[in-house]
Amino acid sequence: MRDERRRRRIDGHVSQGRLDAALVILDSWQAESPREIEPELLRARIELLGGRYVAARARFLAAVRDRAVPPPLAAEVVEGLRLFVAHDALAHWARTYPHRALLAPADQARTAAALSAIGAHALARAWADAAVAAAPGDGLCRVNRALIHQYAGAFDEARADLDQVLGTPQESAMGYWLQARLRRQTADANHVAVLRERLQRPLDPRDRELLQFALFKELDDLGDTDAAWDALSAACASARARTPYDHARHERLFALLKHPVNAPAAAPQSHTATASDAQRPGDHIPIFIVGLHRSGTTLLESMLGTHPGVHTYGESPRLTAALRHAADYYCPTLIDEPLARRLPQLDHDRVREQFMAEGHHAIGSATHVTEKRPDNFQLVGVIRRAFPDARVLHLRRNPMDVCFANLREHFPEAIAHTNSLDDLAHYHGLYRDLMAHWHAAFPGFVLDVDYEDLVTDPRETSRRVFDFCGLEWDDGVIDPARWRARSITTLSSVQARSTVNRHSVGRWQAYARWLEPLRQGLGAQ
Structure with a gap:
């Protein structure tokens, strides 16, 4: 009861910005209970709010490493380790935590999701299985495990989990969204009537x-483009109302990103070599795969992952986390204006050191590691400065195809430009201009790879990519059987397992009459 009063008082002070008053209470609490972890976690939270990111991260990680975590605080620990991009610490904690069976099944399921996101797939499956075993009828546990199954390509198992909860009081909108993605629907087997009935009910905007x-x-x-467009328009209008895209803010941000970051004067490395003079002992060579979302980055990463010396890290925030650490500044997105202003003054050796220090739980002895976060295209200047030995692969795709592919997907709120034709055209213009800037500033550092070439002539295109990365190529790299066992934690986890094909080329044309404003907006750039 006394601790609960302290929590309420601390929360009240923090909500009012009175961080010093909150610290006074923490001092008293820790004097009485010096080994309790909760006051240390709260102190780390206050340091983060006070603009001391590095100190907050160090305190949080030390507390989790050195102190016992009671089950009621386990979810807070997992969320904090994710926030601080402490992937190795999260994997170690989940592997060694002695009280998993005492956690609420929902907390076990959320931990499984966090582990899946950092590439600890076997550990994620173990936690997901434990959650379902503890609560077989729980919707969150089943849907989270279905998502992990989908990432692993176990589509039958994913459907089986969803079948246990959809149509019951434990069903969720996320479950129906996942169900629709698991296979191509047919006239004889679809869920259109069920979805329309559910949409008649009172719903949270996100669920709707x-x-x-x-x-x-x-x-x-099913080929019903008129009704499909109505549904897509309603979804995008709702998403845009919740998270509007700010044209002016993005214009300011992209202008800041062009400021020089004191890149080294050395000429770009030879991309036919297997190592670079700039590579340091013990470091892997990073391969950054960038571009717009839905441009083919997952397909290319899958091909690279067939090489025995390549670890595919997937979409990770390791780079932005290294920037936060070097700047001693936290931003919840890839980058914001305050962090962009600090880029020219950062210690880029520190950026590299922090980046290379994270992820060993998954990387092992790999000589090359992919970072497939598409919006890292914004940070090519930083990459050139901190990782002159890196390979940067830029996926390009037909503007209409890539914009429509973004429009049709449900993205996290941080990706706000995908919900209207005008916003898509605006963002595409900023992206195209920034990539042209990087090519002019660092000739030869970035390899453009056209999606259409990748799916039309995958052998020659993949050979060119492997040569650029200094990797030995063989014609089996384009065989999906080589990457079928790999977990793919992106929106492309289903289609990326099929044979390389051109089915998505020109897909926008079925919706051409509604997409005409987009075509005009892109053409005016």
Whole structure:
């Protein structure tokens, strides 16, 4: 009871910005209970709010390493380790935590999701299985495990989990959205009627959007473009109302990103070599795969992952976390204006050191590691400065195809430009201009790879990529059987397992009459 009063008082002070008053209470609490972890976690939170990111991260990680975590605080520990991008610490904690069975099944499921996101797939499956075993009928546990199954390519198992909860009081909009994505719907087997009925019920706006995106996907599969467009328009309008895209803010940000970051004057490395003079002992060579979302980055990473010396890290925040550490500044997105202003003054050796220090739980002895976060295209200047030995692969795709591919997907709120035709055209213009700037500033550092070439002539295109990365190529790299066992934690986890094909080329044309404003907006750039 006394600790609960302290928590309320601390929360009250923090909510009012009175951080010093909150610290006074923490001092008293820790004097009485010096080995309790909760006051240390709260102190780290206050340091983060006070603009001391590095100190907050160090305190949080030390507390988790050195002190016992009671089950009621386990979820807070997992969330904090994710926030601080402490992937190795999270994997170690989840592997060694002695009280997993005492956690609420929902907390076990959320831990499984966090582990899946950092590439600890076997550990994630173990936690997901434990959650379902503890609560077989729980919707969150089943849907989270279905998502992990989908990432692993175990689509039958994913459907089996969803079948246990959809149509019951434990169903969720996320479950229906996932169900729609697991296979191509047909006239004889679809969920259109169920989705339309669910959309008649009172719903949270986010749940309504998920159901509308699911309905669009199924109607699109069935070729009913008129009804599909209505569902997509409703979903995007709702998402844009919740998280509007700010044209002026992005223009300011992209202008700041062009400021010089004191890149080394050395000429770009030879991309036919297997190592670089700039590589340091013990470091792997990073391969940054960048571009717009839905541009083919997952397919290219899958091909690279067939090489025995390559570890595919997937979409990770390791680079932005290294920037936060070097700047002693936290931003919740890839980059914001305050962090962009600090880039020219950062210690880029420290950026590299922090980046290379994280991820050993998954990387092992790999000589090359992919970082497939598409929006890292914004940070090519930083990459050139901190990682002159890196390879940067830029996926390009037909503007109409890539913009429509973004429009039709449900993205996290941080990706706000995908919900309207005008916003998509605006963001595409900023992206195209920034990539042209990087090519002019660092000739030869970035290899452009056209998606259309990758799916039309995958052998020659992949050979060119492997040569650029200094990797030995063989013609089996384009065989999906070589990467079928790999977990793919992106929106492309289903289609990336099929044979390389051109099915997505020109896909926008079925919706051409509604997409005409987008075509005009892109053409005016």
